Amino acid sequence: MATALKSEALTGARSMGHMALHYKKPEEGPLAARLLSMLGYIQTQDLPLPDGTHFYRFVVDQQHHPRGDGIVYLSCVPEAQRDLMNAIHGALNVGTDQEHPAVTAMRERMDHDPEYGFHYGTLFESLEDLENVFMALEEANRSDPEMKGRLKLVYNRALPGNPDVDARLDASPIYKDATRFAYGKNGVQAFLETDILSSGLLGETMILEFDYVFPGYANHVLSVVEWE
Numbered sequence: 553m554a555t556a557l558k559s560e561a562l563t564g565a566r567s568m569g570h571m572a573l574h575y576k577k578p579e580e581g582p583l584a585a586r587l588l589s590m591l592g593y594i595q596t597q598d599l600p601l602p603d604g605t606h607f608y609r610f611v612v613d614q615q616h617h618p619r620g621d622g623i624v625y626l627s628c629v630p631e632a633q634r635d636l637m638n639a640i641h642g643a644l645n646v647g648t649d650q651e652h653p654a655v656t657a658m659r660e661r662m663d664h665d666p667e668y669g670f671h672y673g674t675l676f677e678s679l680e681d682l683e684n685v686f687m688a689l690e691e692a693n694r695s696d697p698e699m700k701g702r703l704k705l706v707y708n709r710a711l712p713g714n715p716d717v718d719a720r721l722d723a724s725p726i727y728k729d730a731t732r733f734a735y736g737k738n739g740v741q742a743f744l745e746t747d748i749l750s751s752g753l754l755g756e757t758m759i760l761e762f763d764y765v766f767p768g769y770a771n772h773v774l775s776v777v778e779w780e
């Protein structure tokens with residue numbers, strides 16, 4: 553006889569464990585690993601595989617190094633998945649003037665809101681750290697020989713109304729000119745979209761989100777979602 557799981561049956565804590573990311577081109581493992589390092593992830597393993605690609609283990613913070621959570625694995629898109637993506641692209645005429653209208657419509661929605669599709673968010677405890685990471689990404693997108701033009705960066709300010717938060721963001725090197733807003737107060741978001749990594753229905757890019765929440769507020773963008 554089936555028995556309903558009671559919440560008191562769980563006696564231990566749980567946490568987010570790991571995320572498995574893929575880079576698109578077999579030769580771009582080191583480039584993808586360098587990008588993750590620029591994002592502040594800490595590389596703990598680089599395993600060369602027989603096919604010549606690399607399998608990497610990163611942790612989001614040093615405290616996770618010996619643990620089973622806070623992990624980001626990074627490997628090349630597997631062959632069968634790459635074949636499937638290529639078949640989908642061919643069947644839907646992706647990137648041609650006969651592109652299926654559903655593809656075009658999805659692109660337009662993603663361009664409007666990076667959170668429309670699959671993405672992964674990392675929380676920073678320091679706004680200065682987040683600003684420094686994204687200023688370095690801006691520079692890499694301008695001048696890095698391997699990353700130039702391959703990093704799309706989008707910034708969402710906190711919903712306005714808190715004078716302290718608004719003043720801090722007006723003084724921020726990345727948020728002072730931002731015109732987009734998060735779905736909530738007292739926190740900010742920054743997004744990186746890159747074609748070095750693969751995800752989503754077409755496997756074309758991956759979107760990584762980075763967040764910061766101003767301390768001392770129970771009501772913030774990651775605790776209460778607001779729709780305006």
Ligand SMILES: [Fe+2]
Pocket residue numbers: 667671673761
């Ligand atoms: Fe998100």
